[in-house]
Amino acid sequence: MAMATTVHPCSTSSTCAAGVSPSSHSTTLSFSSLAPTRRYPSSFPNRRTPILSLCSPLQANAVSSRTSEALVDVAAFKAKAPLETDPIRLWHRYLDWVYQHKGLGLSVDVSRIGLSDEFVSEMEAKFSKAFSDMAELEGGAISNPDEKRMVGHYWLRKPELAPTAFLKKQIEDTLERLSVFAADVVSGKIKPPPCPAERFTQVLSVGIGGSALGPQFVAEALAPDNPPLKIRFIDNTDPAGIDHQIAQLGPELSSTLIIVISKSGGTPETRNGLLEVQKAFREKGLDFSKQGVAITQENSLLDNTARIEGWLARFPMFDWVGGRTSEMSAVGLLPAALQGIDIKEMLTGAAIMDEATRVRSIKQNPAALLALCWYWASDGVGSKDMVVLPYKDSLLLFSRYLQQLVMESLGKEFDLAGNVVNQGLSVYGNKGSTDQHAYIQQLREGVPNFFATFIEVLRDRPPGHDWELEPGVTCGDYLFGMLQGTRSALYANKRESITVTIEEVTPRLVGALIALYERAVGLYASVININAYHQPGVEAGKKAAAEVLALQKRVLAVLNDASCKDPVEALTLEKIAERCHSTQQIEMIYKIISHMASNDRLIIAEGLCGSPKSMEIFTGECNVEALYE
Numbered sequence: 001m002a003m004a005t006t007v008h009p010c011s012t013s014s015t016c017a018a019g020v021s022p023s024s025h026s027t028t029l030s031f032s033s034l035a036p037t038r039r040y041p042s043s044f045p046n047r048r049t050p051i052l053s054l055c056s057p058l059q060a061n062a063v064s065s066r067t068s069e070a071l072v073d074v075a076a077f078k079a080k081a082p083l084e085t086d087p088i089r090l091w092h093r094y095l096d097w098v099y100q101h102k103g104l105g106l107s108v109d110v111s112r113i114g115l116s117d118e119f120v121s122e123m124e125a126k127f128s129k130a131f132s133d134m135a136e137l138e139g140g141a142i143s144n145p146d147e148k149r150m151v152g153h154y155w156l157r158k159p160e161l162a163p164t165a166f167l168k169k170q171i172e173d174t175l176e177r178l179s180v181f182a183a184d185v186v187s188g189k190i191k192p193p194p195c196p197a198e199r200f201t202q203v204l205s206v207g208i209g210g211s212a213l214g215p216q217f218v219a220e221a222l223a224p225d226n227p228p229l230k231i232r233f234i235d236n237t238d239p240a241g242i243d244h245q246i247a248q249l250g251p252e253l254s255s256t257l258i259i260v261i262s263k264s265g266g267t268p269e270t271r272n273g274l275l276e277v278q279k280a281f282r283e284k285g286l287d288f289s290k291q292g293v294a295i296t297q298e299n300s301l302l303d304n305t306a307r308i309e310g311w312l313a314r315f316p317m318f319d320w321v322g323g324r325t326s327e328m329s330a331v332g333l334l335p336a337a338l339q340g341i342d343i344k345e346m347l348t349g350a351a352i353m354d355e356a357t358r359v360r361s362i363k364q365n366p367a368a369l370l371a372l373c374w375y376w377a378s379d380g381v382g383s384k385d386m387v388v389l390p391y392k393d394s395l396l397l398f399s400r401y402l403q404q405l406v407m408e409s410l411g412k413e414f415d416l417a418g419n420v421v422n423q424g425l426s427v428y429g430n431k432g433s434t435d436q437h438a439y440i441q442q443l444r445e446g447v448p449n450f451f452a453t454f455i456e457v458l459r460d461r462p463p464g465h466d467w468e469l470e471p472g473v474t475c476g477d478y479l480f481g482m483l484q485g486t487r488s489a490l491y492a493n494k495r496e497s498i499t500v501t502i503e504e505v506t507p508r509l510v511g512a513l514i515a516l517y518e519r520a521v522g523l524y525a526s527v528i529n530i531n532a533y534h535q536p537g538v539e540a541g542k543k544a545a546a547e548v549l550a551l552q553k554r555v556l557a558v559l560n561d562a563s564c565k566d567p568v569e570a571l572t573l574e575k576i577a578e579r580c581h582s583t584q585q586i587e588m589i590y591k592i593i594s595h596m597a598s599n600d601r602l603i604i605a606e607g608l609c610g611s612p613k614s615m616e617i618f619t620g621e622c623n624v625e626a627l628y629e
């Protein structure tokens, strides 16, 4: 079955010495389960070259032609209202600014951000527009203008909001179908092919970015200690990482449900993960199709592969749901349900939060409050980073999840009017109090280039399990003390913070947290006038990577050609670059050769640690077939 498609055409029109045109070497992706053939014998000499340092980081564009007239001058407001320090006035400030959702058991405290009512008034017009934009988006407007797409993740938790009956039914049917499928897998009604296990015991999820981060966060936050199926993730094209996941499954591979998640259905890392897993299945004599599930857009490469190969199940990803907002679609719900997580509760929590964040008043709307704080703290241009510190181990991955949601959505070169704005908001963080013993020193005393977001969880342990490790004090009291202490210590040194408090880590509150930040990002994007729903910047790296692979193929062809001569011709870097008509690419050719030699796929004649200036390279064997490709 040929399921190949050309993804990135080769950018150069030159023809290399081996008579192979670059265009015929353009990178193609295929979800075919046929393993790529190995061109070098395993007896190939084990030569090593030095590990190379990475290129110097790209310099940030220091000067931008930002259209400052659209910005509110936050600095002027900050100058007028220095941070409050009097404890009683701070208490009243807390009472004045805290947002509480009693039904959900969630509050958002922005009292330690220096906002003033005057600033809120100044921002009213921008937020009024943002509320209207959001209403239009929820009504089905094309809110992702350059991709001409609707943005409908809010409909996933309230299908009756979907703009057409067809979409509503699609959402409901998918939810029903995946719930039944998950229940059948958990109960053992749907079984792996005959093997020692009577039912599926593990899930291996293959996906990257938005097709991994939500499921990873939710698994860490909500999976019970002994889930019906345990979950693992392959979220990279790192061969050693993939090997590790497969090795960890060991004999349980035969009772592992493989879920391959990719909205586009053509992401190279995911395709590679799948091919590696399929190879492991073949090696163990297992039938992948009986254990494979695809979550992808209808008719994508992955969807077609799964259909043609007859995989166990396929679930749709909708065109109008972006990867980073897909946790409440099949992407997040199927893995969660298989781990015994109450997905209806996640959806309910998100729906309640959606309701709360539709309110058209900044102070009564927790997502608007967050967006307002982001604007204040980072001067509306991302001048400060957001450090996210959940004080709860199970929320460790929330900061990583938010990193994509916020940075891929807000980090944009152009605004909606086409002005260069280089917008964004950097997010990092792990968890407290662990991070207090890592980088909080700098946050407290070093460069003041951030604001913090504390995530506080009131319930320390399930009821009935607590005990006092010293008179009157529990382990959880320490965690609480660490959070409060850090919040106070930072503020005392003029470091601002937001605190989001939830009663406990439940499916409902995790759903609500996701919805809270999705809406905050959407509102903030409108306020700063950028498209939050596309990611054009990611394409440049993908395209460049494809060009590197295309160049590698040309280099190999040239080297093979030389190695087939009698006597074998070893080539210098300059010769290779010349024969590939890629003299400008000599540095990349050096890196390609060093990488391949480190993996025993080429030989550097002068041996280990070949010097770039004098090294001579050959393949070690002549691949006659390749000469005529």
Ligand SMILES: O=P(O)(O)OC[C@H]1O[C@](O)(CO)[C@@H](O)[C@@H]1O
Binding pocket: 208, 209, 210, 211, 261, 262, 263, 264, 265, 266, 267, 270, 323, 324, 408, 535, 538
């Ligand atoms: O689900 P896909 O199409 O494989 O994409 C994975 C991720 O790659 C990106 O497109 C960025 O490259 C993300 O937006 C997305 O979540």
